[in-house]
């Protein structure tokens with residue numbers, strides 16, 4: 001009995017001491033780790049990944065930017081639609097790699113697993129790899145404003161930083177992603193207020209509007225299947241993927257997204273009336289446009305705020321949610337005006353499926 005008491009006491013003491021030491025180590029490690037905010041510059045890739053298949057290109061004969069951009073995307077991902085809306089509106093030529101959302105073979109070479117992702121050729125022939133739709137748009141906009149600095153050099157204005165969020169989770173984000181780096185060359189007529197307004201709505205599009213898409217478009221299993229049928233159509237999956245892969249993407253994707261949308265709905269504190277939240281958001285946007293008393297947020301022409309909201313909404317154009325929004329809100333006038341400009345400025349579509357080395361972007365190619 002005495003032995004048993006001794007052993008118990010010893011066990012408890014060792015356990016308690018071990019536990020305390022462990023907690024203290026974690027406490028100090030945690031404290032220290034909060035000081036470690038890594039800052040990493042965008043990745044450079046020496047050669048275009050040989051195994052990647054270019055699915056199509058948009059070639060604009062009027063594009064004088066000299067940029068060589070490859071966009072890795074899912075056709076109907078809202079963030080990818082945002083990048084395309086921007087590139088198209090700006091009349092920039094680019095190549096597209098349509099990534100299989102389930103198997104993702106075309107981004108296997110990359111340590112970054114999210115789309116949109118771009119590879120942009122730098123002056124030294126290497127490719128700078130950028131992720132995050134807003135960072136991509138800010139980087140290219142910065143370059144369009146001042147083409148004297150190489151795009152590779154400008155990319156270093158957008159490093160990835162690690163930080164701890166309010167739930168003490170270690171997160172990564174891209175610094176300055178809503179900022180255009182005008183340096184000493186601010187465009188004529190550009191004001192601080194305009195910049196702040198543009199940034200505010202770009203942020204709203206990323207932090208609020210986009211989070212309403214999944215809970216709406218995958219609200220029920222029926223709606224999720226209908227949405228994935230639209231993805232298959234819009235992404236031309238019948239051209240790019242064999243039937244088994246297409247079916248896998250539609251069935252696995254629809255069921256997975258239907259389940260994930262429930263988690264997203266809770267995460268973003270949405271009630272069961274998910275359509276109501278979407279209508280409210282669009283009413284906030286159209287009231288802002290009314291307040292501006294101009295056609296677009298950017299005045300006579302769309303700015304990056306208009307293009308962000310348009311791009312995100314365009315991702316669900318074939319879905320029931322979109323049809324309901326057109327019917328139940330005042331979004332359609334502004335939406336179709338932006339769409340017309342985006343389509344009118346877009347380069348000519350050149351379909352191809354090239355394996356291996358990518359030839360340079362061609363110019364003067366017509367449909």
Ligand SMILES: N[C@@H](CCC(=O)N[C@@H](CS)C(=O)NCC(=O)O)C(=O)O
Nearest residue numbers: 077078079113114115116132133134
């Ligand atoms: N903040 C990023 C979000 C990108 C993002 O979440 N993309 C999704 C597709 S819509 C993705 O790649 N998800 C795959 C994954 O998280 O592994 C951006 O603006 O580009």
